[in-house]
Amino acid sequence: MNAPTxxxxxxxxxxxxxxxxxxxxxxxxxxYQVPFASREMPMPYGWGTGxxxxxxxxxxxxxxxxxxxxxxxxxxxxxxxxxxFAKTAGVETTxxxxxxxxxxxxxxxxxxxxxxxxxxxxxxxxxxPLRFLEPRETETRRMHAxxxxxxxxxxxxxxxxxxxxxxxxxxxxxxxxxxxxxxxxPTPKFDNPKMDNCPALQxxxxxxxxxxxxxxxxxxxxxxxxxxxxxxxxxxDAPCAxxxxxxxxxxxxVTDNKGSRMFVCSDTDYCEGRQAxxxxxTESVAPHKEAAHG
Amino acid sequence: xxxxxxxxxxxxxxxxxLTKSYGRLAACRDVSFALYPGEVLAIVGESGSGKSTLLQxxxxxxxPSGGRVxxxxxxGVLRDLAQLxxxxxxxxxxxxxxxxxxxxxxxxxxAVSAGANVGERLMAVGWNNYGRxxxxxxxxxxxxxxxxxxxxxxxxxxxxxxxxxxxxxxxLVTEPRLVFMxxxxxxxxxxxxxxxxxxxxxxxxxLGLAAIVVxxxxxxxxxxxxxxMVMKEGRVIETGLTDQVLDDPRExxxxxxxxxxxxx
Ligand SMILES: Nc1ncnc2c1ncn2[C@@H]1O[C@H](COP(=O)(O)OP(=O)(O)OP(=O)(O)O)[C@@H](O)[C@H]1O
Ligand SMILES: [Mg+2]
Ligand SMILES: [Zn+2]
Numbered sequence: 001m002n003a004p005t006x007x008x009x010x011x012x013x014x015x016x017x018x019x020x021x022x023x024x025x026x027x028x029x030x031x032y033q034v035p036f037a038s039r040e041m042p043m044p045y046g047w048g049t050g051x052x053x054x055x056x057x058x059x060x061x062x063x064x065x066x067x068x069x070x071x072x073x074x075x076x077x078x079x080x081x082x083x084x085f086a087k088t089a090g091v092e093t094t095x096x097x098x099x100x101x102x103x104x105x106x107x108x109x110x111x112x113x114x115x116x117x118x119x120x121x122x123x124x125x126x127x128x129p130l131r132f133l134e135p136r137e138t139e140t141r142r143m144h145a146x147x148x149x150x151x152x153x154x155x156x157x158x159x160x161x162x163x164x165x166x167x168x169x170x171x172x173x174x175x176x177x178x179x180x181x182x183x184x185x186p187t188p189k190f191d192n193p194k195m196d197n198c199p200a201l202q203x204x205x206x207x208x209x210x211x212x213x214x215x216x217x218x219x220x221x222x223x224x225x226x227x228x229x230x231x232x233x234x235x236x237d238a239p240c241a242x243x244x245x246x247x248x249x250x251x252x253x254v255t256d257n258k259g260s261r262m263f264v265c266s267d268t269d270y271c272e273g274r275q276a277x278x279x280x281x282t283e284s285v286a287p288h289k290e291a292a293h294g
Numbered sequence: 295x296x297x298x299x300x301x302x303x304x305x306x307x308x309x310x311x312l313t314k315s316y317g318r319l320a321a322c323r324d325v326s327f328a329l330y331p332g333e334v335l336a337i338v339g340e341s342g343s344g345k346s347t348l349l350q351x352x353x354x355x356x357x358p359s360g361g362r363v364x365x366x367x368x369x370g371v372l373r374d375l376a377q378l379x380x381x382x383x384x385x386x387x388x389x390x391x392x393x394x395x396x397x398x399x400x401x402x403x404x405a406v407s408a409g410a411n412v413g414e415r416l417m418a419v420g421w422n423n424y425g426r427x428x429x430x431x432x433x434x435x436x437x438x439x440x441x442x443x444x445x446x447x448x449x450x451x452x453x454x455x456x457x458x459x460x461x462x463x464x465x466l467v468t469e470p471r472l473v474f475m476x477x478x479x480x481x482x483x484x485x486x487x488x489x490x491x492x493x494x495x496x497x498x499x500x501l502g503l504a505a506i507v508v509x510x511x512x513x514x515x516x517x518x519x520x521x522x523m524v525m526k527e528g529r530v531i532e533t534g535l536t537d538q539v540l541d542d543p544r545e546x547x548x549x550x551x552x553x554x555x556x557x558x
Contacts, residue, residue: 133403133406142380146380146381146384148384148418150414150415150417150418150419151414151417151418153417153422154403154406154410154413154414154417157407157409157410157413157417157424157427157428158406158407158410160424161407161409161410161428161445161446162407162446226422226423226424227422227423228423228424228425229424
């Protein structure tokens with residue numbers, strides 16, 4: 001049911017066509033930041049207006065939309081974006097990674113493998129990976145054009161010199177299709193390997209910075225590193241306290257007012273799915289929970 | 295005075311009729327010369343005589359209004375700089391050339407460690423082994439007399455003389471054949487200048503570097519250069535071997551320059 005006061009998915013058709021052209025160009029040049037005329041959206045910039053505009057431009061009436069924030073479907077941000085599209089586009093929404101055709105995300109890539117035909121839309125605050133060392137926009141553009149990426153390794157060098165290892169753990173730079181260096185900001189580097197050769201289309205929207213970029217399906221995405229300090233995915237010491245998963249990204253949560261903590265999957269859909277399938281962790285809400293504490 | 299060690303018969307860089315006009319002002323007029331491998335040329339002259347303008351044209355940072363600059367690439371072919379693509383020109387700039395600025399903040403990344411400042415050019419040409427980059431950076435810091443213990447400090451914590459020496463290390467790490475310097479000792483204390491000049495002189499000799507040094511200071515020209523070019527109002531008015539020009543200037547302007555700056 002479309003709400004009568006809005007055009008489908010809020011943006012007018014003219015604007016959506018403009019955004020789609022930028023998306024097509026981004027897909028044609030994997031990892032390249034395409035400028036677009038970002039519009040005001042009825043939400044603050046920090047809420048992912050770039051991602052919202054990309055989602056609005058690609059959404060069709062038959063799509064099923066999932067929105068996650070830090071891996072969770074239930075934060076204020078995720079809920080309000082989901083409601084926004086339910087209201088303005090009347091599309092079906094879901095929390096299931098598997099059931100979704102379009103997934104808008106901030107910070108995480110779902111743990112469940114994505115498949116061909118799905119689109120993952122990232123909300124990006126800072127699209128320019130060279131920015132922190134080279135603030136001049138004209139110069140960073142030239143560096144991309146000429147594939148002069150020595151500066152990225154300067155940053156990694158600084159990490160190792162200071163901390164003994166590459167300490168960058170979010171927004172870890174990658175090279176896309178052996179050409180453009182891209183900032184997957186602000187996802188944790190844990191998720192970087194999922195971007196490589198992914199069957200789903202990945203689109204990135206930066207609202208305030210007015211940039212769109214893309215990783216087409218099955219494209220090589222390589223995390224930058226040194227041969228004697230290779231990229232490593234973050235490894236957690238313990239499995240998820242709720243579902244026992246050993247291969248998922250964990251968040252630390254406080255469980256009571258005495259400061260007790262536990263580590264659980266940040267991807268709530270994945271965690272709940274595993275629990276429903278009978279997997280258990282040390283803190284599972286299960287009949288024998290008290291006993292487990294001893 | 296420095297000996298020219300085995301001058302090659304093929305020029306490294308050739309300037310031909312270089313001119314730069316700003317409206318009616320000719321900042322640089324019809325300058326021609328050839329620089330040979332291993333040769334150090336000083337460009338002297340009073341403020342506003344066109345030295346920096348000329349240096350910027352020679353190093354392809356400023357397009358001439360007339361004339362051209364050719365450079366012998368590592369493959370031995372003499373190329374017109376204006377005909378190089380941007381990628382080629384930038385590559386030349388960070389491999390076969392060095393550029394030492396008077397203001398180190400223009401030539402260094404002030405917030406990045408000294409090690410990374412020196413390593414950057416190596417990383418830019420594809421070095422991918424942290425240990426080797428750091429090792430090479432350390433040995434260059436040693437060569438320019440910077441304490442290795444300071445390798446992880448940013449140059450903003452360095453003294454003026456150290457910054458200049460770091461700038462030199464950062465440039466020389468790719469073993470360039472030609473280094474441009476614009477007032478490299480400007481703004482430094484006299485004793486700090488002397489140490490820097492000493493270091494530059496021995497590096498230039500050891501590495502067989504060619505250099506073009508712009509300076510107000512005739513003492514710098516005397517200590518570093520084989521040849522000197524005197525500029526006035528955008529023109530080269532006198533040129534020759536450094537000792538000859540400074541000890542026995544032909545032009546009245548040069549005589550004035552020599553007498554006012556050099557002690558009798
Ligand atoms: N971008 C510019 N626009 C207009 N005039 C310029 C420009 N750059 C230089 N000039 C003029 O060209 C002349 C030569 O300047 P240049 O900077 O080359 O002198 P210089 O010999 O390096 O002087 P100094 O010793 O003070 O550094 C000066 O008159 C200067 O004002
Ligand atoms: Mg000058
Ligand atoms: Zn879990």
